[in-house]
Amino acid sequence: MASSLFPDPLQMWRDAVTKLENDANTLAAGSMKSPEVARSLQQASAVTMGMQQVFEKMVEAYLRRSNLPSRKELLEVMESLQRIEEKIDRLLPQDTSVPKPARTRRPQSAVAPSQDVPPPAPAPATAAAKPAATKSTKRRSKT
Amino acid sequence: MATKATTPPQADPALTERLRQEVERAVQRGLKGMELLGAPPPAVGRTPKTMLHRRGTLELVHYHAMADEVYRIPLLIVMAPTNKGYILDLTPGQSLIEFLLKRGYDVYMIDWNPPTMSERDLKLENYTLDFIPDCIRRVQQDSGETDVNLVGYCAGGMLSVIYQSLHPDGPVKNLACFTTPIDYSKMELFRAMSSEKAFDLDAFVEKNGVIPADVVASGFEALRPASRIAGQVKLWDNLWNDQFVKGYRMMERWGNETLPLPGGYFKQTTKDLLRDNALYEGTLRIGGQLVELEKITVPLLHVVAQYDHIVPPDCAKPLVERVGSTDKEEVVLPGGHVSIAAGANAVKRMWPKLDAWLEGRSL
Numbered sequence: 001m002a003s004s005l006f007p008d009p010l011q012m013w014r015d016a017v018t019k020l021e022n023d024a025n026t027l028a029a030g031s032m033k034s035p036e037v038a039r040s041l042q043q044a045s046a047v048t049m050g051m052q053q054v055f056e057k058m059v060e061a062y063l064r065r066s067n068l069p070s071r072k073e074l075l076e077v078m079e080s081l082q083r084i085e086e087k088i089d090r091l092l093p094q095d096t097s098v099p100k101p102a103r104t105r106r107p108q109s110a111v112a113p114s115q116d117v118p119p120p121a122p123a124p125a126t127a128a129a130k131p132a133a134t135k136s137t138k139r140r141s142k143t
Numbered sequence: 144m145a146t147k148a149t150t151p152p153q154a155d156p157a158l159t160e161r162l163r164q165e166v167e168r169a170v171q172r173g174l175k176g177m178e179l180l181g182a183p184p185p186a187v188g189r190t191p192k193t194m195l196h197r198r199g200t201l202e203l204v205h206y207h208a209m210a211d212e213v214y215r216i217p218l219l220i221v222m223a224p225t226n227k228g229y230i231l232d233l234t235p236g237q238s239l240i241e242f243l244l245k246r247g248y249d250v251y252m253i254d255w256n257p258p259t260m261s262e263r264d265l266k267l268e269n270y271t272l273d274f275i276p277d278c279i280r281r282v283q284q285d286s287g288e289t290d291v292n293l294v295g296y297c298a299g300g301m302l303s304v305i306y307q308s309l310h311p312d313g314p315v316k317n318l319a320c321f322t323t324p325i326d327y328s329k330m331e332l333f334r335a336m337s338s339e340k341a342f343d344l345d346a347f348v349e350k351n352g353v354i355p356a357d358v359v360a361s362g363f364e365a366l367r368p369a370s371r372i373a374g375q376v377k378l379w380d381n382l383w384n385d386q387f388v389k390g391y392r393m394m395e396r397w398g399n400e401t402l403p404l405p406g407g408y409f410k411q412t413t414k415d416l417l418r419d420n421a422l423y424e425g426t427l428r429i430g431g432q433l434v435e436l437e438k439i440t441v442p443l444l445h446v447v448a449q450y451d452h453i454v455p456p457d458c459a460k461p462l463v464e465r466v467g468s469t470d471k472e473e474v475v476l477p478g479g480h481v482s483i484a485a486g487a488n489a490v491k492r493m494w495p496k497l498d499a500w501l502e503g504r505s506l
Contacts, residue, residue: 006158009163022371029332033364035229038335041341041365045358049351064301064407079259086197098207103288105212109501 156162166314171383179382185392190240195251196281198224199231200224200258200405203278205251205285211245214505216316217249217286219279221299224270224408225359227400228254230485231296233393239484242494250506251282253299255376257294257407263352265405267412268430272305279314290316292505294497296484297322297454298412300445303423304436304462309436317504318445319497320462322454326423327416329458332366339414344413348406360401366452423461436462442470446493448483449475472500476481 033035060070069077189205203487218241220240222228229250232240243250253274258265279291293315295303300323323332335341348354364371374391381387421427427434443466447459463473474496483487 008161014380016374017380021369021373027369028368029366032332032335035335035338035340038338038341042336045361046342047345049358075259082199082259089194095193098205099209101211101213102212102244103249104284105210105214106506114247140465 156306158186168383171374172379172489175388177377179388180430182437183394184396185234185389187234187393187396188227188232189234189237190232191471195285196278197256198277199262200256201278201283202254202256203251204228204254206240206244208249209241209503212504213247214248214290216290216504216505217251217282217288218292218294218501219282220252220489221275221295221303222254222295223296223298224255224302224404225402227402228252230397232296232322233397233485234389237390237490239395239489239494239497242490243292244422246498246502248501250285251285253278255402257356257403258436260352262405263367264407266330266388266407267302267305267415270302270408271309272430274395275302275306276310276313280356283314289314292317292319292501294319295321295323295478298324301325301416301489304439305427305434307424307441308434308436308438309429309432311440315441317442317444319446319500320448321493322448322451322480323445323462324416324454324458325461325465326458327420328423329455330417330453333362333416334417336362336365337417343460344410348386348410351423352406354404354406354409356401356403359404360398363401423465436465439466440444440468440506443472444497445473446483446496447475448478448480450478451480451483453480 032041056071060072063070157329185399192204193207195205196203198481220228232238235346237240239251240252248330251414279293282291283289287458291314293303294308295301295318303320303323304323306316307313308387327334337344341403351358374395378388378391381391400459415421419426422434422436425435443463445459447456448454449456451459460473463471475489476483476492478486480491482488
């Protein structure tokens, strides 16, 4: 796009947002190094968490009176379900459809054909030339 | 009387084009903004995988191979316990996992689930003497190979480094870390926030048991408090741009899904690592054993982010200086803590570097 004779106010605004963000972050980072600011922030955070906990207790009491499960109780049920799922996972047979390619890959740079150098002789039987590990030889261990 | 013809003033074509574009974008912003309100969360972590093992907060997954042949040594990635591992598998084309699979690696990942209250006392010992060794055994069984290459990201790197220094003769053949904190005295803001003067750690952990995710997330946000609001402004400005919105929403989802932390782990990392800088000082004891970085002798790659505000380069650099490996390399790449591993810069810089380092060491 040809350059305009007029400055772009939106681009100026975008630059200003970026500069403001950087300046605010730098200022905040500088302030955070002060122990007083850090302590104040932590105190504010502690007050917020304390208020949240009081509120949660009130809600919990209300739910109990209404004969409804609380979040904590639902989480306990979820944890139990998770434990059952983990046990089922261990009992289920392995997925045999997962591809298991041969473990014989060499770096492409090492196998790239060269006009000057003849192709290398087949490598001796090393760990790199192990046959593909097949799924049938493996199992999941149980914990 | 002769009349003189006057030509109308010529409009500035660039200005006209700019106005047209801005009007178009304003319309798009309105339309797409409405769509966004009812849009479901963006799909992430879609690379096909199998869950090999799950035990509470621990989850080990195996990604399905995408190459006809894979390298002999499997790759185990250890994610940071604070965040979900799909940051390395956001979407096709923006996925380190997909890149590694297509380059012929057999990739496994230790990912984390929110810890339950019964896991409130998990400590570094559980992560480095139980979880990682257990997963390595499972990777060995599943792959049929004895050797394993380990890759750790952020705190996952820290856990991998501690594991390796405690198991120097173990099955790990190569260790690659991204933005791994070692010298915690250089994390000035985190230290200020977690200093003894700032708050009573024991009481905080005792009261909470499991440290809530919003506390963990607010700790990260406090490092750049203006970025959230600025991000919202930039989102509005770019609402017309589908690619920008997609990327923003994926990152936002990842940030919102920050994980809670077991109180024991939080207490130990705050006290031993942040306050006492024990990993750097060589005084950290895990399961009664001293963690000595000098004991790490396997080939090591450490990728450090030049503009990392969470793990500044000075905090990460001692890793390569201190390990006993002779084959070791530190790479400082332009980028931030997350963009070093996920993002346009990562695609161009970090991924090819990791591949180049690993390929000859995975045979």
